[in-house]
Amino acid sequence: MKAIVLLGAPGAGKGTLAEAVRDQAGFQHISTGDILRAAVRDQTPTGLEAKKFMDAGELVPDSVIMRLVEERIAQGGPEDKFMFDGFPRTLAQAEMFDATLAKLDASVSQVFLLEVSPEAIVKRLGGRRICRGCGAVYNIAFIPPKQDGVCDSCGGELYQRDDDKEATVLNRLEVYNRQTASLVDFYDKKGVLVRVNAAGTPQEAVRDMLSKLR
Ligand code: AP5
Numbered sequence: 001m002k003a004i005v006l007l008g009a010p011g012a013g014k015g016t017l018a019e020a021v022r023d024q025a026g027f028q029h030i031s032t033g034d035i036l037r038a039a040v041r042d043q044t045p046t047g048l049e050a051k052k053f054m055d056a057g058e059l060v061p062d063s064v065i066m067r068l069v070e071e072r073i074a075q076g077g078p079e080d081k082f083m084f085d086g087f088p089r090t091l092a093q094a095e096m097f098d099a100t101l102a103k104l105d106a107s108v109s110q111v112f113l114l115e116v117s118p119e120a121i122v123k124r125l126g127g128r129r130i131c132r133g134c135g136a137v138y139n140i141a142f143i144p145p146k147q148d149g150v151c152d153s154c155g156g157e158l159y160q161r162d163d164d165k166e167a168t169v170l171n172r173l174e175v176y177n178r179q180t181a182s183l184v185d186f187y188d189k190k191g192v193l194v195r196v197n198a199a200g201t202p203q204e205a206v207r208d209m210l211s212k213l214r
Pocket of ligand 1: 008085124125203
């Protein structure tokens with residue numbers, strides 16, 4: 001099994017990059033944010049528990065996240081390649097993840113850190129719109145749909161995530177700096193950290209990541 005991680009602040013472009021490279025590079029894209037939003041939508045017990053943390057821009061407890069990730073990994077086989085987006089997000093998650101992978105004779109092979117300025121991040125999150133039908137992600141400032149509020153691919157309605165409202169965005173960035181940024185050092189010391197320039201267009205970020213993917 002192969003595991004790589006996309007690390008970066010909220011709105012850095014992890015989901016956009018993952019969707020663009022997963023087929024080209026043969027990875028399954030595992031986004032803990034997407035798994036949680038599906039659980040909230042379906043009103044599962046996990047979704048009901050997670051919702052209050054997500055709405056406040058806080059992290060969902062590590063125990064909940066580890067259960068979701070381990071369930072997802074268990075669905076895969078030894079030849080599978082997984083790209084984790086938005087996980088791990090705390091040192092405790094990173095250490096538990098290492099232990100889970102070690103049981104499968106695997107380890108995190110590369111961690112791609114998406115580098116982009118805080119100013120750009122606030123603009124990206126404020127302009128993000130998502131299709132209710134197919135989940136395609138747009139940005140009214142940078143990657144607009146052809147017709148306002150309508151998905152180019154399936155004609156579905158575009159909506160704004162609850163946690164993309166300004167007050168919650170600022171808290172998410174603070175939570176990232178407080179609880180997640182230390183993972184940069186953690187993975188750098190292990191020699192698996194790779195920096196990706198995510199400040200340009202999505203295509204430039206894809207090219208940069210693919211040129212560094214082993
Ligand atoms: P999650 O869904 O993981 O949110 P996030 O990490 O805050 O990341 P985002 O999805 O907001 O941003 P992204 O980096 O994927 O950017 P995107 O590609 O969409 O988590 C949500 C919540 O769930 C958390 O707050 C927490 O509560 C909980 N959670 C999830 N995982 C957890 C965990 N492991 N532990 C605990 N709690 C967890 O791009 C953003 C916008 O910019 C889009 O509009 C896009 O079109 C645009 N864009 C992208 N790239 C570019 C570019 N190069 N140029 C211009 N615009 C761009």
